[in-house]
Amino acid sequence: MNFTSIGDLAMGLQTRQHNQQLKGHVTRLSYEVISGVRQDVGKAVSGDFVALAGVERGLRTLAAYKLSTDEAALFTSSLQTALAQVAEASAGLGTSLLSASTPASPVQVDTLAQTARQKFGAMVAALNLRVADRYALSGAATDTPPLAGAETILSALQGAVASAASVSDIADAVTDWFDAPAGGGGFLDIAYQGAADGLSPFLLGDGDSTQMALTAADPRLRAAMAGVAxxxxxxxxxxxxEPAARSLIAERAGTWILNAEPGLTAVRAGLGSSEARIDEAATRNSAEVTVLKIARNTLIGADPYDSAADLEAVQTQLETLYMLTARIARLSFADYL
Structure with missing residues (x-):
C-alpha cells in the first residue's frame, strides 16, 4: 500500500490557500446578499454586455426624464396656484362693483375702489411668480420679473386717462393701453418686462414634450387685470x-371683471391639461423604469435566498477549517502544558 504525505510547510501553505479562497467566497456572497447583484458581472452576462448596456442607458435616460417631469410638475402646480390667487382676487369684486354703481352709494364705491387697488397689487404679486429661481410668466427671460410694480402700472394708467373727457373716453383709454402693441407705449412697453417668446419645452419622454408658452402678457390675463385696474x-x-361718473366707471369695471372670468378659466383649464399630460408621462416613465430594473435583475441579479444559503455554507466551511487547523497544529493550551 502506497502512502503519500506532505510536509508541515506544504500543509500550512495549502491551509492558507483554502482560507483565502473561503474568505473570497464570503466577500463575494456578502456583496451579492446586500446588493442583490452578481459581483462578477462579466460572468453573469457571459461576456456579452450589449443588452446590459442598453438597459443601463435606458435607466439613465429615464432618470433625466424624471428630473424634467418633476420640474414641469412643480412649475405647473405653482402656476396653477398663482392663477387661482388671481381668480380669487377678482372673485366677487365684479358683482360688488355692479351693485354699487348707483349715484346713491358713493361711499360704497370709494370702499370698493380701495379694495380693488389692494386686489390689483395681489394680482401683480401672484403673476410675478418665481419657481425654482425662475420667473414663471416672463417667457424666455426667466431672470426678470414679468410685471412692473402695481403702483407703476396704475401711475402709467393715470397718465393714459388724464386727458379723457368722459367715462367712455376713460374706458377706451384703459382698453387701448392694455391692448397696445409693443412700441405703442402701453402694457407691453411699461408693465410687461418679460420676453415675447415662451419657455423652452419640458422634455417628458422620448419624442414627448410640453410647451409652457403662457406669459403675463397673455390677452386673457391682461383682460383680467384691466377691470380691476x-x-x-x-x-x-x-x-x-363726481359721484355719477365714478359710479359709471365702477359699473364698467365690474362688467369687465365678469367678462374676463371665462378667459381666466380657460387659461387654468389649459394649464390643467398640461398637468394631466405631465402626470401621465411621469407614470409611463415610472412603469418603464420598473420594467428595465426587472430586465437588469434578470441579467445580473443574484438570488438573495441562494446567496444567503451559499454564504451560510461557506461560513460553516471556514469555521471547520479553523477547527481542523487548530487540531492539526495542536494549538491547545492543555496539550502545551
Missing amino acids: LAALLDTGLRAG
Missing part, C-alpha cells in the same frame, strides 16, 4: 367729486 384708478382720485 380700472376700479383701482378710482382710489387714485379719478373723477373725484
